[in-house]
Amino acid sequence: MKLEFHCWKCAKGTPGRRVTAPFNDSSVYRFECAQGHVYEIVLAQLRFEVLAETGMQALVDGYYRDAVASFAAALERVYQLYCEIVALSRDIDETVFKSTWKLVASQSERQLGMFIGLYMLENGDVPPQLPKKFVEFRNKVIHQGLFPAENDAVDFGQAVVNLVQPLLNSMMPRYTQEIEAFMIRHFENAEGAGRSDRNKHRVFFDFILQFDTEADDWDPAPADLSAELVARRSREIAD
Known part of the structure; x- marks a missing residue:
């Protein structure tokens, strides 16, 4: 799985203008095009967005177990994000939240339980959850070594996207200030990493x-993974 970047100093059509780098565990990426133009960028997206994107890329490449694992991990990171944003809205100190999250970080069920409780208290309603059949499917893939078929992996990814995107949409207007503060902290931490002697550019891929406080549309529909899969594979053939 990789991140693609087009050098904006090279004219369109210049050989080697498109460069790639594998996803890493930070938000900082260093690129050098064939013409020697060097960039160090800060990826604007958060961990859950990167995980979902690697899941999509795994579908394109035919790595269906990896796709399921990535989408499942993305969902867990969304639960974490929700809890952290709610904590910010309640003026909970960052160190207190981190210490609390450590108590649940090693077990998915504990993370889910923390999300369920906070969502109920915040909204007075039952939180959105994956249908039972997809939970069972994920467990078979992750814990029992099941090799999923393409359509099953796509269906699982779609179920995650169908759950997550509306949740993100609902968070935007309600927790706008908290999300903006969270993103500022994200950028500050990322921009403090890497080489300090090089200017870093923030880039949104x-x-x-879709989770962007500066977007024109705060209520985008969930992506259609089947259509996206066809489109991306067609682009790969064209390239």
Whole structure:
């Protein structure tokens, strides 16, 4: 799975203008095009968005177990994000939240339980959840070594996207200030990493999930993974 970047100093059509780098565990990426133009960029998207994108890329490449694992991990990181944003809205100190999250970080069920409780208290309603059949499917893939068929992996990814995107949409207007503060902290942490002698550019890529406080549309529909899969494979053939 990789991140693609087009050098904006090279004219369109210049050989080697498109460069790639594998996703990493930070938000900082260093690129050098064939003409020697060097960039160090800060990826605007958060961990859950990157995980969902790697899931989409795994579908394109035919790695269906990896796709399921990535979408499942993305969902867990969304639960974490929700809890952290709610904590910010309640003026909970960052260190207190981190210490609390450590108590649940090693077990998915504990993370889910923390999300369920906070969502109920915040909204007075039952939180959105994956249908039972997809939970069972994920467990078979992750814990029992099941090799999923393409359509099953796509269906699972679609179920995650169908759950996550509306949740993100609902968070935007309600927690706008908290999300903006969270993103400022994200950028500050990222821009403090890497080489300090090089200017870093913030770049927002077109990933499968949309979570952008500066977007014109705060209520985008969930992506259609089947259509996206066809479109991306067609682009790969064209390239």
